[in-house]
Amino acid sequence: MQAKDALNYDYSVAKCFTYAAILFGIVGMLIGVVIAYQMAFPELNYLAGEYGTYSRLRPLHTSGVIFGFLLSGIFATWYYVGQRVLKVSMAESPFLMIVGKLHFWLYMILMTIAVVNLFMGIGTSKEYAELEWPLDILVVVVWVLWGFSIFGLVGIRREKTLYISMWYYIATFLGVAMLYLFNNMEVPTYFVAGMGKWYHSVSMYAGSNDAMVQWWYGHNAVAFVFTVPIIAMIYYFLPKESGQPVFSYKLSLLSFWGLMFVYLWAGGHHLIYSTVPDWVQTMGSIFSIVLILPSWGSAINMLLTMKGQWGQLKENPLVKFMVFASTFYMLSTLEGPIQSIKSVNALAHFTDWIPGHVHDGTLGWVGFMTMAALYHMAPRMYKRELYSKKLMESQFWIQTTGIVMYFSSMWIAGITQGMMWRATDQFGNLAYSFIDTVTVLIPYYALRATGGLLYLIGFFMFTYNMYKTMTASKAIESEPQNASPMAA
Amino acid sequence: MFHWLEKNPFFFAVGVFLVIAYAGIVTILPDFMESARPVTGTKPYTVLELAGRHVYIKDSCNACHSQLIRPFKSETDRYGMYSLSGEYAYDRPFLWGSKRTGPDLMRVGNYRTTDWHEYHMLDPISVVPGSIMPAYKHMFKNNADIETAYAEALTVKKVFNVPYDQADMPQLGTYDESKKAVMEQAAAIVADMKSTEVKEAFKRGEIKEIVALIAYLNSLK
Amino acid sequence: MEMETIRELQAYGYIFATIFLSVIMYGYLYHLYKAEKKGTRNYEQYANIALNDNIDDAPIESRTPSNKEKE
Numbered sequence: 035m036q037a038k039d040a041l042n043y044d045y046s047v048a049k050c051f052t053y054a055a056i057l058f059g060i061v062g063m064l065i066g067v068v069i070a071y072q073m074a075f076p077e078l079n080y081l082a083g084e085y086g087t088y089s090r091l092r093p094l095h096t097s098g099v100i101f102g103f104l105l106s107g108i109f110a111t112w113y114y115v116g117q118r119v120l121k122v123s124m125a126e127s128p129f130l131m132i133v134g135k136l137h138f139w140l141y142m143i144l145m146t147i148a149v150v151n152l153f154m155g156i157g158t159s160k161e162y163a164e165l166e167w168p169l170d171i172l173v174v175v176v177w178v179l180w181g182f183s184i185f186g187l188v189g190i191r192r193e194k195t196l197y198i199s200m201w202y203y204i205a206t207f208l209g210v211a212m213l214y215l216f217n218n219m220e221v222p223t224y225f226v227a228g229m230g231k232w233y234h235s236v237s238m239y240a241g242s243n244d245a246m247v248q249w250w251y252g253h254n255a256v257a258f259v260f261t262v263p264i265i266a267m268i269y270y271f272l273p274k275e276s277g278q279p280v281f282s283y284k285l286s287l288l289s290f291w292g293l294m295f296v297y298l299w300a301g302g303h304h305l306i307y308s309t310v311p312d313w314v315q316t317m318g319s320i321f322s323i324v325l326i327l328p329s330w331g332s333a334i335n336m337l338l339t340m341k342g343q344w345g346q347l348k349e350n351p352l353v354k355f356m357v358f359a360s361t362f363y364m365l366s367t368l369e370g371p372i373q374s375i376k377s378v379n380a381l382a383h384f385t386d387w388i389p390g391h392v393h394d395g396t397l398g399w400v401g402f403m404t405m406a407a408l409y410h411m412a413p414r415m416y417k418r419e420l421y422s423k424k425l426m427e428s429q430f431w432i433q434t435t436g437i438v439m440y441f442s443s444m445w446i447a448g449i450t451q452g453m454m455w456r457a458t459d460q461f462g463n464l465a466y467s468f469i470d471t472v473t474v475l476i477p478y479y480a481l482r483a484t485g486g487l488l489y490l491i492g493f494f495m496f497t498y499n500m501y502k503t504m505t506a507s508k509a510i511e512s513e514p515q516n517a518s519p520m521a522a
Numbered sequence: 523m524f525h526w527l528e529k530n531p532f533f534f535a536v537g538v539f540l541v542i543a544y545a546g547i548v549t550i551l552p553d554f555m556e557s558a559r560p561v562t563g564t565k566p567y568t569v570l571e572l573a574g575r576h577v578y579i580k581d582s583c584n585a586c587h588s589q590l591i592r593p594f595k596s597e598t599d600r601y602g603m604y605s606l607s608g609e610y611a612y613d614r615p616f617l618w619g620s621k622r623t624g625p626d627l628m629r630v631g632n633y634r635t636t637d638w639h640e641y642h643m644l645d646p647i648s649v650v651p652g653s654i655m656p657a658y659k660h661m662f663k664n665n666a667d668i669e670t671a672y673a674e675a676l677t678v679k680k681v682f683n684v685p686y687d688q689a690d691m692p693q694l695g696t697y698d699e700s701k702k703a704v705m706e707q708a709a710a711i712v713a714d715m716k717s718t719e720v721k722e723a724f725k726r727g728e729i730k731e732i733v734a735l736i737a738y739l740n741s742l743k
Numbered sequence: 744m745e746m747e748t749i750r751e752l753q754a755y756g757y758i759f760a761t762i763f764l765s766v767i768m769y770g771y772l773y774h775l776y777k778a779e780k781k782g783t784r785n786y787e788q789y790a791n792i793a794l795n796d797n798i799d800d801a802p803i804e805s806r807t808p809s810n811k812e813k814e
Contacts, residue, residue: 041798042798072654076653076655079656080657084660087581088585088586088656089586090582093582093585118793118796121796121798122798155580157580159582185531188531192802192806194529194802194804195529195789195804196534197793198789199793201534201538204531208542212542212546223670223673226673228673229672230667230670230671230672230674231667231670231673236674236677236678237615240613241608241610241613241616242607242610242616244613245610245618248615248616250546273790273793273794277794279787279790282787283789284786284787287775287786291541294541295541295764295768298543298544298545304620307592308618309605309607309609309610383592384588385621388620455596456596464599464600469652469653472654513797524770525778548753
């Protein structure tokens with residue numbers, strides 16, 4: 035705290051998580067592209083025997099991108115942003131350094147075992163919570179370490195007031211902790227019966243209850259992994275990169291509480307017309323609509339931050355990535371509530387429109403924001419300018435094309451499928467057999483997979499750009515205040 | 523008060539937690555008792571069926587197949603009677619799925635047979651031309667894990683009072699008794715199958731995954 | 744407890760919490776503007792925490808007065 039000339043922010047843990055984000059991004063998205071092509075060309079299912087079928091790979095794709103790519107991205111930005119907005123360096127506390135490193139390595143061990151497990155088909159089948167109990171315990175340990183890191187850093191901070199991004203990081207920590215614990219309540223069978231596989235467990239909840247808990251988790255995992263921490267990122271990185279203070283700090287505070295209050299009620303929209311009580315379904319539907327308000331509160335705040343500065347979109351691809359991300363946030367937070375309306379849901383549920391919706395959120399909002407954040411961090415962490423602006427520009431357009439192909443094909447596929455399922459002939463009999471509704475979609479599946487492939491290519495360009503920035507780019511003398519320096 | 527909250531991270535965290543936890547308490551907890559009540563006639567799975575359910579989970583069949591028939595005419599015409607909450611009373615975990623890349627399987631036992639499933643798992647296109655489902659040949663090679671299935675049945679019986687070993691309900695007994703019942707149920711399925719590989723393995727006392735899976739699928743009614 | 748009593752409690756709990764939290768939300772909105780008007784707080788200045796975030800930038804509000812003197 036004394037010799038401030040010597041004191042600098044310590045990014046060693048942030049760097050580790052950056053590498054992890056890139057690694058898991060490649061793995062998760064590659065598997066995603068493979069399974070997307072499998073739907074159009076089923077022969078691709080047999081590339082790796084038992085371990086290469088769509089059904090084995092699908093949990094790997096979801097877990098890989100959510101808990102591999104995105105969570106690493108969240109941790110990387112936390113270990114970067116946290117220090118800066120609290121104005122305290124991790125180098126000041128050896129304890130927090132150890133916690134940070136331990137956090138990273140345990141996380142890597144966990145992810146490695148998880149990947150192997152999912153390939154082998156070991157899991158509980160609950161979406162986004164497939165891991166069996168021994169790994170669940172490890173998840174809790176990793177999470178608690180992150181908690182130590184957050185609250186430890188908060189404890190030694192210099193800045194008295196917590197910046198809005200901090201609020202969102204804290205909410206992410208608490209939200210995921212609560213959801214994960216309750217959804218993964220299970221009884222290890224070996225300890226009761228004394229036989230069978232030692233890692234096998236059975237859910238504490240049955241049937242409709244299990245479904246309610248699962249979608250309370252599933253929906254809010256989306257909230258607290260895809261939304262809340264990404265808002266934390268954009269509230270820091272967009273103002274910092276553009277040099278513009280947040281348009282209305284008050285609005286950001288208000289949207290925060292709005293989001294916290296409303297989001298958790300909306301999980302019921304995954305279970306509309308199922309066997310959970312009617313009022314749960316209706317409430318899920320209503321709260322999903324109300325959710326537009328706080329979501330758009332944040333998104334509009336971001337767009338207005340750029341007021342009078344739209345020229346930056348032309349000059350700075352990072353600003354372009356982030357503004358595009360918040361636009362996509364607005365799109366998917368409008369689309370989601372529309373799908374939650376009961377009559378729309380009757381058509382859309384179980385169809386490809388749902389993965390379409392998920393992906394315009396994840397590819398457009400989550401992916402773009404995370405990559406922009408890592409781009410922004412790179413010159414500051416490695417003291418070199420970004421390697422290529424041109425590459426970044428082409429990455430932006432290739433990925434944008436990919437996203438548009440993805441969601442437009444899935445919208446058409448989903449609605450076609452939904453309409454065909456319910457279509458009847460003049461006598462009131464079903465007009466199509468199920469397989470008719472599958473074969474008709476194959477062109478759209480091919481289109482979707484190609485969209486995904488474009489996004490993956492963009493991600494490889496990102497990786498290359500980051501790699502060159504780390505190793506071969508021109509060194510910079512002092513840390514840039516706002517716009518990240520980049521070579522043409 | 524508000525400003526105080528903004529500067530006290532601990533109480534801030536408590537505040538956030540209360541706001542987010544409240545929804546769960548109100549929506550989820552109160553219904554636990556009611557929706558856990560089984561519909562009359564619903565029975566827990568036999569050990570072989572449970573082993574099949576584990577195969578279903580292991581290969582994530584639920585990634586593409588739902589087990590939830592919604593109360594629309596188009597769905598009841600296609601799949602049968604719409605689902606009731608009590609029918610799931612013994613499903614741990616639930617397997618409703620979230621996507622129908624393939625058809626719903628809630629009542630597949632009513633209209634598909636053992637040999638249909640056998641052909642279908644070996645080569646889906648042979649029975650459903652145009653199908654994009656992968657073949658699951660490895661299910662004819664791997665053995666089903668009866669011990670774990672028995673362990674699970676015993677666990678739910680002890681911990682959640684699932685009515686095994688009662689009148690008109692599946693009998694569990696000791697592991698050896700249970701194994702005998704499993705072999706009997708499996709024998710009936712193996713008899714309907716064509717695969718010599720599966721038949722010969724069964725003679726050696728091995729139950730392949732496919733046998734357990736078919737037992738499970740046939741039990742879905 | 745009877746299912747109906749639970750249902751009733753649930754409904755009341757839900758209504759009151761919603762009203763309570765809505766009141767708090769609007770109270771917070773009111774507080775934000777009033778504090779700024781009266782000049783007790785300037786919320787917008789906190790936006791600068793992100794902009795001036797070098798380790799040797801002065802904090803917007805230092806945590807302890809002594810800390811501030813040291814910087």
